[in-house]
Amino acid sequence: MNIPPAYVLTLSGILFALGVIGVLIRRNAIVIFMSIELMLNSANLAFIAFARALAPAQEALRGHVFVFFVIAVAASEVAVGLALIVAIFRSKESIDVDEVSSLRG
């Protein structure tokens, strides 16, 4: 198990950038939300890579614990976010982010 941490961090950075591209170019609110999940996941990958790099030290396990918390927060975020999307769909009949412009003057 000897993968240089820099390679894993690079993969995590590339996945993060792909998530950013997804948020910018898609207009379906659910797909935008999934791209945000991709970004969260790439951050988790970076945490695990750093934990592996600092490994035998007991403090390295804090990286794993942090990923655990990130996953829990992501789960609650998804519950509230999808509820918001359902509520927006009820009033607008669409979840295209270009259509949701009620606040525009």
Next chain:
Amino acid sequence: MTIDLVLFFGLALIAVVAAIAMIASRNAVYSALFLVFNFLTVATLYLLLNAAFIAVVQVTVYAGAIMVLFLFVIMLLGTERESIGGRIRWQMPLSIVLGLALAGELAYVLLRNDIVQGPLADLTVEFGSPASIGRVLFNEYLVPFEVTSILLLVAMIGAIVITRKQREEGK
């Protein structure tokens, strides 16, 4: 080139291709399935990085629970199709160029850093096992753990309150 590196590059390729397919699919259901694929690939990477417990949590919570919720909402609303072409014509090419520039700069900076020098230490099975993570979680991080349970409860209540049908007023 060791077998680990071959495995890593294979998994990295699959993860990146799945992510690209996710943001490029016109149908939101395909996007969700490609994202599940990406999560499973990353879970395998966690196994390669001695994070067995996190790998299983990733599969059950992320690829299982969260993505089922996504698929459920996509199919409930029936909005998997998306009209092509945004209102701002130059937005998509500009976003792709800027995003690829970000990816390139991140890759450059991360590849030339020197956080860890020399070979990594050999680890026992104990590292990253449920027992070792539980020990850290319940000794050092007991309060955040309890706060997380409150957060999940609040999120649950919030989801119910937001999606509840508004009662007609003034009747």
